[in-house]
Amino acid sequence: MLTAGLLVFHRAVPNAVGWVGSLLESFLPWLGLVVLVLFVPALLRRSAVALVALLLPVAAWTYLFGGLLLPGPPVGPRELVVVQHNVSDENADPAATARVLADAGPDLIALEELVPAALPLYERTLARRYPYHAVRGTVGLWSRHPLTDVRLLDIRPPGIPEPWSRGLRAVVRTPHGDVAAYVAHLPSIRIGASGLASAHRDESARLLGRAVAAEELETVILLGDLNSTVDDRGLTPLTSRMNVAERGFALSFPASLPLARIDQVMARSATVRHLRTLPATGSDHLPVAARITLG
Structure with a gap:
């Protein structure tokens, strides 16, 4: 009981x-x-x-x-496949990581923990299949479809010193209409003797939730390492406004023994039909692939 x-x-x-x-x-x-x-x-x-x-x-x-x-439903006519991955700033083989992500055949790839030394390798490896991309700070978005109106998304909570750029927003010109794509990396949480330390993460989630609420485009896709599960009330500013996955556990962290899915794909005016993990890369996270039905 x-x-x-x-x-x-x-x-x-x-x-x-x-x-x-x-x-x-x-x-x-x-x-x-x-x-x-x-x-x-x-x-x-x-x-x-x-x-x-x-x-x-x-x-x-x-x-x-x-x-x-339950298994995912059949593929529909208005679907996008997206991949979300925290590639790790200590990744020893960025090119191999990029190939794993591209081999899943997604329309969009969102990456976090991009570091200057590794960025050119991701750009070169993904360029042929993903001609459009945008990077702001340590997050990036690669797309098969044109990107417009790219801008930095300020989700830095008070108390974290600059520089700290972990969010971007872009419009994706898909065959099914324009979609606002958000890529975000919320602050990490820590578990210690005093319990869970998540104040920065929670404040960053509130800022991201306000940005989504203010988005003028009807359809929104959020991809990111949110350092939380969708059941955690710390993500309520997002889960109260957006749909989460209907199928698939897709536990993504830690990659060696996945215990929780902290890499998330959410949507507004669209449905996240199914989530799955991709093969391990050089990161401490597993990549997450999602099927999203638009409209």
Whole structure:
């Protein structure tokens, strides 16, 4: 009953001390493991009451996350394929990373943690298939379709000194109409003895949410390393305004043992049909590919 209650009413867990609520929400799907742990003693005790009681957390988990396990729907006529990847500023082979991303055949590729030394390698490797690209600070967008009205997106929270440029906005001239594409890299969070430290991340999410709310184009796609899962209330300024993935867990971090999807694809006036991870690169994140239906 406690597990079911935490799943369904996770927003009731306060953030007042150590951001415990956000910490719980960052790993919320993993509460399903509690059901497996409880299932063993229920069988050993041959307790029908315990087995029936387990239906509560099973139903709660299935309601929240069961849909993510279903296969993606058939490809539609008004779809874009996009890839989101934090390439890591310590990536030893940017060219190989770029080839992995391009081989997925996306229309758009969003990258974070671009460093000056690696940028020319990404540009050269992606140039043939992605003739249009824009870079602002440490984030970039590569596209099969023309890009216009590219500008820096200011999502730097107070307290972080300059230079700090982790956002851009561009208009993508797709065959299905203009789409506003946002690429963002929110500040990292830290987990310590005092709990979750996410104040900078949360403030940056609020600034990004305001920018999306003020966007004049109807259709918006957001790609980024948001350093949070979509269940975390810290992303409410975004998840309250945009659609998240209907299918696919696509756990992306850390690449060696993925525990959470902090690399996100969201959309407004469009539907994120399916998410999947791509093969590992030289980054500590896995790339995430998404199918988006426009209109």
